[in-house]
Amino acid sequence: MGASASAPCAGLEDFADDMCLAFDPTVSPHYEVLLLPEVPHKLGSMTVFTEESEWPPSSYTIRAFSSRTWTWEERVLVRRGEAAGAIAEMHSPRAREPEHRYAVYWKGELYVHCQNDSIMRITLSNGEYEVIKPPTSMDEFTDFYIGKSKRGLYCALIYKDRSYRLQVWLLSELRGKMEWGLKIDTSLVPVVAMFSWLSHEENSGPWILHGGNYDGDGKKVIVDDKCEWDFNNGIILEARDGDECDFVSDSIYFLGFHPYYEIAFLWVSRARVVAYHLSSSKVQDLGMLHVQCVGDSFPYTPYWTGELFEKH
Numbered sequence: 001m002g003a004s005a006s007a008p009c010a011g012l013e014d015f016a017d018d019m020c021l022a023f024d025p026t027v028s029p030h031y032e033v034l035l036l037p038e039v040p041h042k043l044g045s046m047t048v049f050t051e052e053s054e055w056p057p058s059s060y061t062i063r064a065f066s067s068r069t070w071t072w073e074e075r076v077l078v079r080r081g082e083a084a085g086a087i088a089e090m091h092s093p094r095a096r097e098p099e100h101r102y103a104v105y106w107k108g109e110l111y112v113h114c115q116n117d118s119i120m121r122i123t124l125s126n127g128e129y130e131v132i133k134p135p136t137s138m139d140e141f142t143d144f145y146i147g148k149s150k151r152g153l154y155c156a157l158i159y160k161d162r163s164y165r166l167q168v169w170l171l172s173e174l175r176g177k178m179e180w181g182l183k184i185d186t187s188l189v190p191v192v193a194m195f196s197w198l199s200h201e202e203n204s205g206p207w208i209l210h211g212g213n214y215d216g217d218g219k220k221v222i223v224d225d226k227c228e229w230d231f232n233n234g235i236i237l238e239a240r241d242g243d244e245c246d247f248v249s250d251s252i253y254f255l256g257f258h259p260y261y262e263i264a265f266l267w268v269s270r271a272r273v274v275a276y277h278l279s280s281s282k283v284q285d286l287g288m289l290h291v292q293c294v295g296d297s298f299p300y301t302p303y304w305t306g307e308l309f310e311k312h
Contacts, residue, residue, distance in 0.1 A: 012037045012060070014044035020103040022110045022124060032124065033065040039090040039115060054083035055090060056120065056131070077122065080130045084118040104148050111153055111171075113146055119171075121178065135169040135180035149257035155180070156254050156264060164188040164252060168264065168278055183262075184278055191276070191283055192252060192268050255297040265297075 015037035023031035039055060049055075059078045066073070101113035110122040117134040135155055138144065143158040153171040158164070166188050169180045255265035255273065262278040267289060275284040 013046045014040050015047070016040060017063070018101065018112075020110060020112055022105045024105055030067045032067070034110065034122070035063040036112060036120075037062070039087050041091065043087070049087055051086065051088040053087050055085065055087045056083060056114075056129075058083075075127055077127055077129050080128055082131060084114050084120070084131045085116050090115040102146050104146055104153055106148050106153055111146060113144070117144055119146065130178070132171070132178050135182070136167070143254055145254045145256070147257040148259070150260055150262050154183075154257055156257075158188070158252065158254055160252075164192060166264070166266075166276070184281075186281065188252060188266070188268075191266065191274060194283070253297075 017035035018038050020034045020036060021031060022034065037060075043049060043051070056077075056079065059076055061074050061076050063072055064075050065071070101115075103113065104111045108124055110124060111132075112120040112122065114120055114131070117138065119132040119134070120129055121132055122129040134144070136157070138157060138159075141160045143156075143160065145156045147154055147156070151170060155169040155171070157167040157169075159167075164187060165185065167185045168183045170183050171178060171180055173179075251268065253267040255267055257264055258275075264276045264278060265286075266274050266276055268274055271288055273286040273289045275286055277283075
């Protein structure tokens, strides 16, 4: 970016920073980068925090970069309401997973997935933040994902306890209070069972390998990128209470939400990608995605076609 960040703030020298981007190209080409400290697995001698200290603090200083000024600066975040919990709670098995936590920028607010599955909602205009509790309890076998779609911030939970339940929650502000509303709670066992027997040759889908597609001889293959996705196609799979699946626990991943439609994308057994329509429960096969597993995913969103602002 052509600029360097300042030194860590006092008391947070042992805390690693998680970098979060606040950028909506449909509104402005300007963006901000926030460095938010994460609780380390072990507190060092240089910090003023203890295992009993509340986290995040009532107020603390972070580092931020703005494309408007093209400089790093220190900003103070001030909390409204209660903390997410004590620092000791950030050392639970769920707090250590995953390695990367998602952040979502929506209408001037930055929503950050914290270590105990709460969400920090930062108002960038005034530096205030509040902690939003997760929609429900979960264990270390539950995948947690936040993203934005047609109506705002969504949370997806996949319970990998052989029931393979998918829950999707929508965050809304009612009378000045943030509340979660459950949109769907369904079993994914029929989805996994439906697509597990399809051969690898069936429906390769409109997937293009970033950096180019090559055949077995190393020659670049020209890919027709005019393939359009028909939103009206799909089948409805019936989910029954008590359905269980004998597949390994890592045979399904949540990929993200469509930015304009209420659709969730899933990577299921044998490397198939499906679109799950939240309103109609329709399932569409989007073909093969030839990867062994999925660690992180970043669904395509509207982009800025011009040049970003640079320092003059």
